[in-house]
Amino acid sequence: xxxxxxxxxxxTAQVLQLDPTEIKLDDEFGADLGAExxxxxxxxxxxxxxxxxxxxxxxxxxxxxxxxAIDFITKTCAEQGVEV
Amino acid sequence: MRLILxxxxxxxxxxxxxxxxxxxxxxxxxxMTSLGEKLIARTSPASIAGFLPDYMADVxxxxxxxxVNDPTSLAGDDLLLVDARLKVDxxxxxxxxxxxxxxxxxxxxxxxxxxxxxxxxxxTSSLESLLASARDSLPVVQGPLACWNYIWDLILxxxxxxTIDFQAAGRSGIEGTVEEPLSIRGxxxxxxxxxxALVHPQVVIDAEHGPxxxxxxxxxxxxxxxxxxxxxxxxxxxxxxxxxxxxxxxPVCRVGGEIEESIIHGYSNKYHDGFxxxxxxxxxxNLGAMTTNSDLKNDYSNVAVSLDGGxxxxxxxxxxxxxxxxxxxxxxxxxxxxxxxxxxxALIAATGSLLPKFIPSFAWFVEGVVTKGFGKGKLYxxxxxxxxxxxxxxxxxxxAMWDEIFKLTAESRGDAVKRGRRLLYAKHxx
Numbered sequence: 001x002x003x004x005x006x007x008x009x010x011x012t013a014q015v016l017q018l019d020p021t022e023i024k025l026d027d028e029f030g031a032d033l034g035a036e037x038x039x040x041x042x043x044x045x046x047x048x049x050x051x052x053x054x055x056x057x058x059x060x061x062x063x064x065x066x067x068x069a070i071d072f073i074t075k076t077c078a079e080q081g082v083e084v
Numbered sequence: 085m086r087l088i089l090x091x092x093x094x095x096x097x098x099x100x101x102x103x104x105x106x107x108x109x110x111x112x113x114x115x116m117t118s119l120g121e122k123l124i125a126r127t128s129p130a131s132i133a134g135f136l137p138d139y140m141a142d143v144x145x146x147x148x149x150x151x152v153n154d155p156t157s158l159a160g161d162d163l164l165l166v167d168a169r170l171k172v173d174x175x176x177x178x179x180x181x182x183x184x185x186x187x188x189x190x191x192x193x194x195x196x197x198x199x200x201x202x203x204x205x206x207x208t209s210s211l212e213s214l215l216a217s218a219r220d221s222l223p224v225v226q227g228p229l230a231c232w233n234y235i236w237d238l239i240l241x242x243x244x245x246x247t248i249d250f251q252a253a254g255r256s257g258i259e260g261t262v263e264e265p266l267s268i269r270g271x272x273x274x275x276x277x278x279x280x281a282l283v284h285p286q287v288v289i290d291a292e293h294g295p296x297x298x299x300x301x302x303x304x305x306x307x308x309x310x311x312x313x314x315x316x317x318x319x320x321x322x323x324x325x326x327x328x329x330x331x332x333x334x335p336v337c338r339v340g341g342e343i344e345e346s347i348i349h350g351y352s353n354k355y356h357d358g359f360x361x362x363x364x365x366x367x368x369x370n371l372g373a374m375t376t377n378s379d380l381k382n383d384y385s386n387v388a389v390s391l392d393g394g395x396x397x398x399x400x401x402x403x404x405x406x407x408x409x410x411x412x413x414x415x416x417x418x419x420x421x422x423x424x425x426x427x428x429x430a431l432i433a434a435t436g437s438l439l440p441k442f443i444p445s446f447a448w449f450v451e452g453v454v455t456k457g458f459g460k461g462k463l464y465x466x467x468x469x470x471x472x473x474x475x476x477x478x479x480x481x482x483x484a485m486w487d488e489i490f491k492l493t494a495e496s497r498g499d500a501v502k503r504g505r506r507l508l509y510a511k512h513x514x
Contacts, residue, residue: 041456045504048505049505
């Protein structure tokens with residue numbers, strides 16, 4: 001089964017239409033990966049569907065780096081009893 | 085006599101969503117005035133009090149001189165308690181007289197007239213108690229009485245009500261400023277231009293089939309055509325509008341493009357081209373350029389409307405447009421389907437396709453699906469900015485009220501968000 005990191009990068013690549021091998025953990029979704037505000041909303045929705053979780057939108061949208069998103073999602077999964 | 089308008093927190097009021105999420109039913113408009121103003125004009129009360137859902141009471145108190153949800157107003161005078169859904173013509177009684185009760189088809193009190201001397205035999209501890217004890221102990225007049233059942237009832241009655249209200253207002257003539265040439269079709273006695281109103285050159289007012297009332301400080305730009313019956317509210321601006329029959333607009337609205345048989349509450353903008361027909365639009369709404377609604381299906385069948393995202397209700401009419409809640413914004417090019425219920429505090433980023441017929445309150449419609457977007461905090465910031473531009477404040481009471489509306493609409497929004505996520509996921513995983 002793919003890791004949280006692999007799944008986050010895969011979803012990010014799909015939404016932003018990027019090569020997953022070019023996405024690094026310290027990349028900023030906006031500044032480095034070119035995510036517009038609408039795509040940020042899409043990313044949150046896609047992460048929720050990918051992991052079967054609910055994220056509080058203000059907290060989720062405050063996450064700016066890929067690595068931080070992995071940590072945030074891992075923590076949220078643990079809080080909501082979702083195995084990853 | 086004290087008139088007590090009431091809007092109980094019960095099932096019938098959901099039939100007026102999304103417009104009554106943030107106001108009592110008696111603040112809904114039909115014709116030139118609100119339902120409450122019509123009931124007040126009919127009954128000529130010495131004083132007025134109101135009972136409405138608790139979550140909106142503080143906001144209403146900020147804007148009203150009446151006692152709100154105050155049980156002490158249920159004593160000390162002859163009372164006439166009226167459900168805001170009751171049609172004014174159905175209140176065919178003297179305001180003061182023997183105690184009696186009028187009911188709707190389901191046996192709910194639509195009005196209670198109580199002589200002060202009879203109050204001691206009733207339970208006046210709360211509005212609900214008073215209504216229940218009145219129904220149990222006072223004579224019931226033969227019913228059922230006519231009442232407003234759905235929000236679209238008001239749209240469909242608007243044109244006729246405009247003519248009635250114009251006659252009741254008893255005004256005609258030009259008291260404002262008219263920059264010639266102005267073309268008036270029909271009888272000039274069916275036109276009233278109030279003091280402070282300004283009509284630019286090259287405007288057509290067509291009163292052949294109904295009266296036209298331009299209220300104080302309204303302004304009509306060149307090449308506007310206003311067909312009666314029509315009411316243009318105070319400080320409302322028409323920008324070359326093709327204003328067909330049956331519109332109630334304003335106050336403080338900015339309207340262009342084509343509109344027909346629609347009701348628009350105050351401080352809302354439809355500045356640009358695009359068609360709005362048989363629609364009911366709340367306060368502080370902004371419709372982006374080329375926002376257009378359908379009000380007629382291609383097969384000419386009756387329009388059905390979903391009030392909560394569930395089963396749609398047959399309106400019984402071939403023409404019903406959109407119901408749009410307060411503070412909702414649409415982007416350029418938004419296409420609203422026939423009978424769309426577009427909630428309050430929603431944000432629409434159109435994709436060029438027809439929108440779903442139900443979009444919940446607080447929805448961020450992005451990439452063709454309902455999402456959580458940036459959440460309600462961002463929507464509140466925008467609401468505060470918009471209101472500030474018109475000299476109004478976003479208050480703590482309003483935020484508390486909208487927080488309750490957020491909770492009230494959570495279920496239908498949650499369902500739509502989950503559906504939207506699945507669609508997005510499927511799209512990206514094709």
